[in-house]
Amino acid sequence: MQTHNAAFDHDEAGLVARVSRLTKSYGAGSNAISALDGVSIGIRRGEFTAIMGPSGSGKSTLMHIMAGLDTATSGQAWLGNTEITSLRDEDLTILRRRRVGFVFQSFNLVPTLDVSGNILLPFELDGRRPARDEGEWIDRLIDSLGLRDRLRHRPHELSGGQQQRVAIARALATRPDLVFADEPTGNLDSRTSREVLSLLAASSTDYGQSIAMVTHDPIAASYADRILFLADGRVVEERGRSTAEEISSFMLGMEKAA
Amino acid sequence: MRREMREHVPSVLVATLSAAFGVSLLEITAVLGQIIAADDVTGRSKTVGILLGIVAFVFIVISIYVGAIVTANTFATIIAGRTRTIALLRLIGSSAASQRRGVAHEGLTVGILGAVLGVVSGTAVTVVVVTIATATRFVPSLPYTFVEPVVLLPAVAVVLTTWLASWVGSRRVLLVSPIQATGGAVEKSRDEVSGRRGRNVTAVVLFSVGAGLLGLGVLVGLVNPGGVLIGLVGGILSFTGLVLGAHLVMPPALRLTGRMFGSSATARLAAENAVRYPERSSRTTIGLVIGVTLITMFAVAVASYQQMILAAQRSQPEAYQGVDQTLAITVGVFSVLMGFSALIAAIGMVNNLSLSVLQRTRELGLLRALGFTARQVRRMILAESAQLTVAAVLVGLVLGVFYGWAGAQSLLGSIHGSPGLIVPAVPLLLIGIVVAGAAVLTLVASIAPSRRATRVAPVAALAVD
């Protein structure tokens, strides 16, 4: 599955994912909407990256293509050194299963499975049980996320914040190359949001987990090591770690310019 | 509105089939009556005509009963899928009662549509059959009248039962609370379902009393053929108990069959899907259970009946002359008539499975996003379908063998030369047909849902509807 690109080695460059001149348009003719318009970015290994931008700027679209959930109109996307825009559906599926983790805004969990079933689902799909060290890792996740006494509960018996924590446990369980999170705190109150964001940030600093998170919220973005700003399907700015105030004022400036 | 009517297409089909069956059967009975009346020998005897009428009536009632149960379950499934919408309407001030009236209104429309289509297609079938029969000189050509007022009876019955079924099936509208508009609405889990005391007690009491009466019928039958009447009452009571308590009976059967499919992720998820929502899986399977029970009951009754008559014939040959041929013909005709009810039950199961898959679009999208391949999704749905079919068929076979045996035993236990209590005779041909039918049904039932499911894009899980 590894297609080596002689011109560019992502591992050497410290990138876990990259897209190049990515475009995505919906519809045709005069109705065509361009959701992404030549986006080129790299996500660094071991970093917590936030992708920000106004509503409709193409954040979710970008994330879906990078995660192999959706196809691009043109351009390329890599996960590690694997070029994913040319993969068949079956290979993409297996790539998602083994090398990518997801946390969505809502509806993250399979309602028929209990908490433990949901966390172990990626292994189940691969037709295997977690190996010994993976089992220990999962145990640690369950404890640090405070899910130990909830393992036999089903999703509808959990609060929104608890459900998100289960989703995080599942996303981290396979120690994927990259975890994608699309507005993971969109449905949560501010205290629970802080909890969930700290967990994501900690998994990046403590365990070197690479994370790409889409968000509207300057406070959420302030937990990230790096922030990419999107507007009208283009990358307009890139910043290092910033405070919520700095991010807000930049966003306001962007809105004024538009 | 268009989507709402599309959901009802299978219910219209069920209503149409029930009505067409009833109409056509009555018309053909009437034609047979005219042939008999025209015949010099049999014409004077009224008995044959009356007997024909009774038989037609029994089969029409059975097919309408099965149709009504299937429709009620289909409506319940549709309502389950609409929970969010209903809750939203409740949230902005619509009353549960008016919502339910709306659903019943849809049921009435379905019933009327099905009845009209049924009268037309049923009459068309009769005309074709009779035309072919006269053309081949199989029956004399007389000036037959097809459409008599009496054929409207099954049509009206179908309208009323469909309406009633939609009313019964929409009961859960009342359970939808406005708050469900905000969260992910889930169907009741096993614990909650088992907690519904009143219904469970009724089911158990009905079943026990019915089973007791059945046993009594068999014992009385050893000395008096009137035992069959006691047995009939017992059968109806105990079976109604079973239908009411399906959510208690089906999950164990499903868990048992679930083990047959191994422990891969697909199989386990399929098994979980079938077991976790007993209400949903009972709804999907109960129609088929009834269908298989009816067929089996009938076949076993006839085989046991045959066995007893033959035993009696051996001991008293002169009393039972020429009985073999009559038996064979009766068995053939009755099997076809019974098969029709099973067909309606099968349609109900296919439809319920499709609906329940359709309602799980987001869940399937999530599984695809997390790494379920399209093939795994297809296999999961096939396994789910197989599990439901196998469980329904097993339960139906067991019940059918028991009821069929009880029927034959209580009717014939006391005839001349009867061997007394017998072991139920289970025709192997029947088992073969039922198993083959179940296999076909499993495949058919999974085609549409799995095609739809594999078309679900992984991003569908993320769409906030």
Ligand SMILES: Nc1ncnc2c1ncn2[C@@H]1O[C@H](COP(=O)(O)OP(=O)(O)OP(=O)(O)O)[C@@H](O)[C@H]1O
């Ligand atoms: N399936 C679709 N069909 C047509 N247009 C679409 C589709 N999905 C997205 N779009 C359009 O593409 C653009 C980018 O959408 P996207 O969902 O990526 O925005 P976003 O930045 O995630 O917005 P939000 O913050 O509101 O979630 C929008 O203009 C949207 O209307």
Ligand SMILES: [Mg+2]
């Ligand atoms: Mg978005």
